[in-house]
Amino acid sequence: MSNKNFEESKYFKEISKLLLTGATMMAESCPDCNVPLFKKKDKIFCPKCKKQAIYASTENEAKEIEQKYSFSETQATLQDILTGKMNFLAQKIASSEDIPEIREILNLIKEIIEVLQNLRNLT
Ligand SMILES: [Zn+2]
Known part of the structure; x- marks a missing residue:
């Protein structure tokens, strides 16, 4: 077949x-x-x-729905990427013995967490 x-x-x-x-x-x-x-x-x-x-009764409504959907898709993609980056950074910390580097990575992780929280608040 x-x-x-x-x-x-x-x-x-x-x-x-x-x-x-x-x-x-x-x-x-x-x-x-x-x-x-x-x-x-x-x-x-x-x-x-x-x-x-989803049925939209007007042209404007159709546009709004489309925007909302493409936004939530972008949001999901961004969440996936950032979560992946956090895993990567966590591994970096695990293998690093350089304190300033670890601090820098931790700051990055903090920023990523903030972005993720903001993304969640948008929905
Ligand atoms: Zn279909």
Whole structure:
């Protein structure tokens, strides 16, 4: 079975599961992959990308939602990067015997923690 067929059968399985659990197929399709969107309770989502779709009634609202989403993505990426850097710095401290260097690294870690806290406060 080719990869594409495998993907498709996975998708159809997902759809039948959705229909069995009371989800309904919508007339609109996913802007990313073009498959029909599904609705369950109050949530509209794409069964293929597993993303939730949000309806915006105005152009401005659509822009706002898009900005909010791309911001939270950036935020998550930044959190990942900074957490990785903290691990790196902690290892640096572990291997360093130079007091001024350790102090400098500790200051950096303190700054990273502050940024992480600020990021969390934004949401
Ligand atoms: Zn999709």
